[in-house]
Amino acid sequence: MTAEPQRTTWPVPPPDGYTVDDLFNLPDLPPHTELIDGSLVFVSPQRIFHTLAMYLLESGLRRTAPDKFRVRREMTVVLGPRNAPEPDLLVVRAEAEQSDEQTRYDAADVVLAVEVVSPDSEDRGRDAKPRKYAAAGIPHFWLVEKGTGRRPAVHTYELDPVTKSYAITGIHHERLKLTVPFTIDIDLTQIDHM
Template sequence: MPGELRAEEYLRMPGLPTRAELIGGRIIRPAPQSMWHVGMTDLLMWELRRQAPDGLRTARNMAVKLTSQDVPTPDVLVLTAEAHRRREPDNHFFADDIALVVEVVSPESEERDREAKPCLYAAAGIPRFWRAEEGEETDTVFTHELDASTRRYELCGVHRGRLKVTVPYGIEIDLNAVDRY
């Protein structure tokens, strides 16, 4: 369709804002983040990094080339150490590099973070997806695992106050600590 970009063109574009994404061949420019979004992203990224075993690393706001027209920029990624060290390409990763992708939902990104992006990540074969949402009384992280036969995510857990999982590695995070980040 006219006006749709290809991933290769998008990844060579200079001057894109941090957190811009290519979804369905169209550039999505990010809205300003709330303090909660910044805090939750930092909390999850730093705790995932601190608790990661050898062989896994974390990154934030890095593009992931999924298809010829889809290059989302997840809030947090857990990826292989090899991909993290790779010099070329240095501005994006590939689905095979990723163990976990995390989206922190904002009002402007609700539909993308709840519907569109999880479908793209699952279709690309990324094994785990987490979605963090701000609550009135407590924040929530929904953890999902890929069903390889259907290429869809299955809900594995709903975590309020404390997140504790064993995959992709043993992780325990006090979600109430978001205000410290």
């Protein structure tokens, strides 16, 4: 006797798409599911570069962040009723944390959103998410791509309050040294030894 193949039942979206409330109330969604324009986006398994780049930047941000900020990874940010992406890293205002059970932040609490581009997330990471973060008023955005060897290339952006879009402030290959949103100095070559 052969076993019957297992069938997965995918949630059927409502006519107008999903909302943030749906995202947090639908049972059995895979971890790290995002909501983009009312559609659920399931994340593929991470590659080693993605994990190492996140670790390097997270540890550098934690080392340099003032007490008034918190560095978090892979937490949902509510941008509006139909958009709740999950940046790879984010810096939030400390007062935004209400309990250890918290599952999301409001866009107004986010100071920096960081996206590490993966092959399956290129369009979202380079286009959709930065536009949405800017429209929601998040002041700083970093786009991290694979540079030479295993080193990351970190593209840093700052929000132009007039155009509500990001302006590039630099592309960093060996050292990420910034004064905003706080003083940051991260040796990107450390990834060679990880």
